[in-house]
Amino acid sequence: MEIEAPTATKGRPREFCVDAALAAALRVFWSKGYEGASMADLTDAMGITKPSLYAAFGNKEALFNKALDLYEREKADYMRAALEAPTARGVAERLMYGALDMYTCPDNPNGCLGVISSVACGAEAECIREAVVERGAAAKRAMLDRFARAKAEGDFPADTDPDGLAQFLIAVNQGMAVQAGSGASRAELERLVETSLKLWPGR
Amino acid sequence: MEIEAPTATKGRPREFCVDAALAAALRVFWSKGYEGASMADLTDAMGITKPSLYAAFGNKEALFNKALDLYEREKADYMRAALEAPTARGVAERLMYGALDMYTCPDNPNGCLGVISSVACGAEAECIREAVVERGAAAKRAMLDRFARAKAEGDFPADTDPDGLAQFLIAVNQGMAVQAGSGASRAELERLVETSLKLWPGR
DNA sequence: CGATTTCCATAACGGCTGGTATATAAGTTA
DNA sequence: TAACTTATATACCAGCCGTTATGGAAATCG
Numbered sequence: 001m002e003i004e005a006p007t008a009t010k011g012r013p014r015e016f017c018v019d020a021a022l023a024a025a026l027r028v029f030w031s032k033g034y035e036g037a038s039m040a041d042l043t044d045a046m047g048i049t050k051p052s053l054y055a056a057f058g059n060k061e062a063l064f065n066k067a068l069d070l071y072e073r074e075k076a077d078y079m080r081a082a083l084e085a086p087t088a089r090g091v092a093e094r095l096m097y098g099a100l101d102m103y104t105c106p107d108n109p110n111g112c113l114g115v116i117s118s119v120a121c122g123a124e125a126e127c128i129r130e131a132v133v134e135r136g137a138a139a140k141r142a143m144l145d146r147f148a149r150a151k152a153e154g155d156f157p158a159d160t161d162p163d164g165l166a167q168f169l170i171a172v173n174q175g176m177a178v179q180a181g182s183g184a185s186r187a188e189l190e191r192l193v194e195t196s197l198k199l200w201p202g203r
Numbered sequence: 204m205e206i207e208a209p210t211a212t213k214g215r216p217r218e219f220c221v222d223a224a225l226a227a228a229l230r231v232f233w234s235k236g237y238e239g240a241s242m243a244d245l246t247d248a249m250g251i252t253k254p255s256l257y258a259a260f261g262n263k264e265a266l267f268n269k270a271l272d273l274y275e276r277e278k279a280d281y282m283r284a285a286l287e288a289p290t291a292r293g294v295a296e297r298l299m300y301g302a303l304d305m306y307t308c309p310d311n312p313n314g315c316l317g318v319i320s321s322v323a324c325g326a327e328a329e330c331i332r333e334a335v336v337e338r339g340a341a342a343k344r345a346m347l348d349r350f351a352r353a354k355a356e357g358d359f360p361a362d363t364d365p366d367g368l369a370q371f372l373i374a375v376n377q378g379m380a381v382q383a384g385s386g387a388s389r390a391e392l393e394r395l396v397e398t399s400l401k402l403w404p405g406r
Numbered sequence: 407c408g409a410t411t412t413c414c415a416t417a418a419c420g421g422c423t424g425g426t427a428t429a430t431a432a433g434t435t436a
Numbered sequence: 437t438a439a440c441t442t443a444t445a446t447a448c449c450a451g452c453c454g455t456t457a458t459g460g461a462a463a464t465c466g
Contacts, residue, residue, distance in 0.1 A: 011442030012433045035238060036325035039424060049445065050425075060424065109323075116322050118385050120314065122239035124424095133385045164398030171378025171395055178377040179370075182321050182336045192374055195367030199402040214412030215462045242454055252415060253455075263454065327454095407466100414461075423452070431444070436437100 018056055021046040025057075026067040031109035033116045034064055034128045064128060071113050072135065075102060079139055088150035088162075091143075092169055092200050096193040099173050103180035104189060111181030115174050140170060160201050172196050221259055224249040228260075229270040234312035236319045237267055237331045267331060274316050275338065278305060282342060291353035291365075294346075295372055295403050299396040302376050306383035307392060314384030318377055343373060363404050375399050 024045045028037045039060060043050055057063040078098030085091045103110060117125075117132040147162035156162060176189055227248045231240045242263060246253055260266040281301030288294045306313060320328075320335040350365035359365060379392055 010434055010440075012431075012444080014443060015432095031323055032326075033322070033324050036323060036328070038325070038422080040422090049443095051427095051446095052444065054425070055443075111323065115381055119236070119319050119322050119381065120234055120239060120312075120384055121236050121324070122241070123235075125239070136385065160401075161394065161398060164394045164401075167382075167391060167395045168375070168398045168402070171375050171382065171399075172371070173378070174381040175374025175377035178318055178322065178381065179374065181323055182339065188370060191364065191367045192370045195364060195371045196374075198363075198367075199371070199404070201402070213410075213464055215414080215464085217413060218462095241452080243452085254416095254457095255414065257455070258413075410463105410465075412461105412463080415459090417456105417458085419454105419456075421453080423450100426447100426449075428447085429445085431442105433440105433442080435440075 014052070014056070016046075016048050016052070021048055021053075021056070022063075022066055022070055025063055026070050026113075027109060029064055029067050030071070030111075030113045030116070033121065034060075035121050035125050061128065065131065068113065068117075068132070068135070075108070076112075076114070078102060080142075083142060083146045088147060088155035088165070089197075089200060089202050091146060091150070093197060095169060095173065096176075096196060099176055100186070100189050100193050103177055104186040110183070112174070112177035115177040116181065140166065143169065155202065157201055165201075217255070217259070219249075219251050219255065224251055224256075224259070225266075225269055225273055228266055229273050229316075230312060232267055232270050233274070233314075233316045233319070236324065237263075238324045238328050264331065268334065271316065271320075271335070271338070278311070279315075279317070281305060283345075286345060286349045291350060291358035291368070292400075292403060292405055294349060294353070296400060298372060298376065299379075299399060302379055303389070303392050303396050306380060307389040313386070315377070315380035318380040319384065343369065346372065358405065360404055368404075 024047070025042050028041050028045045032041065039050060039053070042060075042063070043053055046053065048056075053063070057066060078101070079095065082091050082094035082098055085094050099112075102108065103112065114132055114136055118129055118136060121129070143166040144163055147156075147166045150156060151160075151162040156165070172192070176192060179192070180189060227250070228245050231244050231248045235244065242253060242256070245263075245266070246256055249256065251259075256266065260269060281304075282298065285294050285297035285301055288297050302315075305311065306315065317335055317339055321332055321339060324332070346369040347366055350359075350369045353359060354363075354365040359368070375395070379395060382395070383392060
């Protein structure tokens with residue numbers, strides 16, 4: 001069994017770049033959500049026809065999951081990088097400024113694909129929702145682990161709850177994503193980030 | 204010009220309670236979002252047929268706006284009440300515990316109708332999105348005013364930015380709504396609230 | 407009692423949804 | 437060149453979307 005068909009050498013070669021098409025699909029999902037993105041929206045943005053899309057990616061759900069993979073790999077990598085900061089405060093700083101940069105980057109749709117896809121929508125998107133929520137839970141576990149270590153290393157005052165701080169950081173991040181998606185300016189979100197970091201314990 | 208047709212005395216009386224039907228519609232929008240809620244979902248939950256719905260409420264968009272009015276009046280009233288607290292810390296406490304109660308009330312759908320409706324979706328829902336975002340902006344202005352007053356009354360340390368704190372409070376609230384919609388337990392959200400209030404300046 | 411007015415139920419509308427069958431074009435292999 | 441394999445293009449499918457026309461039922465008014 002093979003994970004993916006190894007670029008066949010026989011037959012007519014495809015006329016489009018799979019990676020570029022997937023990147024275009026990501027942009028559509030990112031700005032309209034899973035249900036809000038119609039197949040017509042997707043094929044238009046990807047510059048291919050529906051049969052080509054189905055042949056290359058399976059169906060809409062499979063396309064979304066591949067787009068989500070790409071998103072995590074390229075766009076949400078700041079989260080993984082943030083956890084490598086030497087101190088808990090460094091983690092918080094890298095996370096919030098990284099989110100700020102990504103949510104307000106003029107090349108991207110505003111907001112967070114994970115947040116957009118995890119809020120309630122129609123029944124057909126329930127499996128999508130579950131998949132996205134599960135990835136969020138994994139990210140949360142990683143942060144809990146990181147802050148447990150930080151607590152052990154004395155990054156926090158004795159009376160602070162590292163799990164609570166992790167949840168807090170995630171919540172502010174999600175709130176920032178919601179506001180970015182609602183048209184908040186970069187200056188507004190910067191103020192949010194700076195206020196949050198001023199409240200953060202230590203330093 | 205009349206705001207609403209004054210219950211006509213002639214003709215066959217309707218067989219359902221408009222208020223109860225609207226409350227049922229609110230529950231559907233609240234759990235599925237505007238686009239995720241189909242007319243079939245709505246009529247099923249409201250216990251009426253489509254022509255009755257259109258006669259009583261206009262169309263789907265008008266129905267949503269009336270449901271949104273009801274939501275603000277009955278469900279999101281804790282926000283207005285919170286701003287009446289005597290101190291800024293009191294505002295923050297009432298707001299967060301009020302949100303916690305509402306987002307996790309077992310009688311309600313989990314999460315916040317405003318957040319659900321303000322994240323990106325299809326093109327047809329753009330006017331809905333704008334309406335909801337505008338209400339959020341009004342709520343934000345009210346909080347900015349309240350915290351400007353708090354600053355003048357000496358509720359905050361001299362170096363704190365009241366606008367930043369308002370935005371911060373809103374962001375945590377939105378994050379809490381996102382997490383509640385993703386299945387977070389009340390205990391988790393309680394921990395988030397307590398952590399946030401511990402970080403809040405003063406007392 | 408009609409006459410009138412309004413509501414309810416059924417069924418249908420055009421348009422869009424995600425997904426495909428068919429036919430043709432464009433390559434590689436022999 | 438002939439055979440084969442795969443991609444593209446067009447058209448189409450059943451099903452759902454929000455919305456509405458139609459016909460009859462139930463109430464009040466004169």
